[in-house]
Amino acid sequence: MTDQLENEDVYSALRAEQLLFSLERQGYSRRELLKLGAVGISVLGGFARLAAPQAARADNGSPISKPLPAQNFVNFGSNAEMRWDSVPGLGYVIPNDRFFVRDHTGTPILNASTWQLNVFGTGLKNSPTLTNPVTFTYDALQALPKKTIYTFIECAGNGRSFFGTQQGTPAAGTQWTLGAVGVAAWTGVPLSTVLDKAGILPNAVDVMPSGLDGTVVANGVDAGHVRRPVPASKALNDVLLAYEMNGQPLPYDHGYPVRLVVPGWVGVSNIKWIGQIEVSATPLSSLWNTTQYVLTGPTYSGSPVITSQVVKSAFELPLGAQIPVGKATVLSGRSWSGGGSIKRVDISVDGGATWTQATLHGANIANAWGRWNFTWTPSATGNYTLRARATDSVGNVQPTAVPFNDGGYLFGAIVQHPVVVS
């Protein structure tokens, strides 16, 4: 084994950890399995290393732990966008190794057996403090009744690049096209169960989860750990403390051992590597709901805080895709909304002059997505611009343009997708 901890080592360690988990679930004890060497010697080497300190970093030269093959991802360093042209053939959920990653600093490698969740604040019975909190271990969470939900996680800045390329007003930040989104099956404990156990009071107004990844320095000031308040009404409604993604323990990059999943809301609400939750009888704030993830710009006043995601659509094609002339081509895509499920999707191949309804097929879950097909037989060669316009179940329709905001958030306008027919 080399001194360098390669990505593959992290992966085999992760696989070993996952194998141990699944065998444990079948009733074997971890100690016995390790004695038996059930997961292999070299793999155990990796496991032992990863089990060492809290918040170590995968030493693969990347802030992100998993491999990011170029055919599946655009690598932005601590962020990685899923390529929509890699999606055809995938099912309803995006597999864990194909899911986009968005890290404010970098993926920490945490240890579930020493991890604990600390819950405190004035919105709880007896106002436990951070130094004397109500605690939950990983095993304690797993012992509570579990639930699985299908929902997207989508970065608030998904589609940001189109503010520049389509509307002529670039917004600073990661220049995502549309691949900062994915749907997964998330399994865990309803946050309401944990908050009830911790003694949440009727006067609680805000619930603020905080991550165990590095602190974030913004404008030379340490803003602390990534954290953002969720109103108690939402926190007690449909929010999940997830420890599984698509039937596997959460991958390191997606919040192992436990993350928050806030259905329909902007990505940043879904705090990964959660370590503590403050429950407060008075409103809470952080960098992430005051100067970031708020709407500012020429047409905005009062910096409204962003919460729900808007309606969006993507073709499962590269920008600039080649399409054969005179032949029927099935264009596939997906649409999603933080407002509900998808009611209809219309396609235009002529610059928005005429529209034809696409065919939605399969599952179409609120706060997840609907998949659709549209058969196109272009009769002449040349450059075309495809447009997909979705309507959600509460009547939101994608507009032609959206007002600019400085953060480049919530780009919900119809995307102009260039293709070449030859």
Ligand SMILES: Nc1nc2c(c(=O)[nH]1)N[C@H]1C(S)=C(S)[C@@H](COP(=O)(O)O)O[C@H]1N2
């Ligand atoms: N602790 C912590 N949680 C976090 C982040 C982070 O950097 N640290 N990034 C947030 C943002 S901005 C997004 S879009 C989602 C991305 O989730 P994913 O990497 O699992 O796709 O996680 C959110 N939760």
Ligand SMILES: [Mo]
């Ligand atoms: Mo994000």
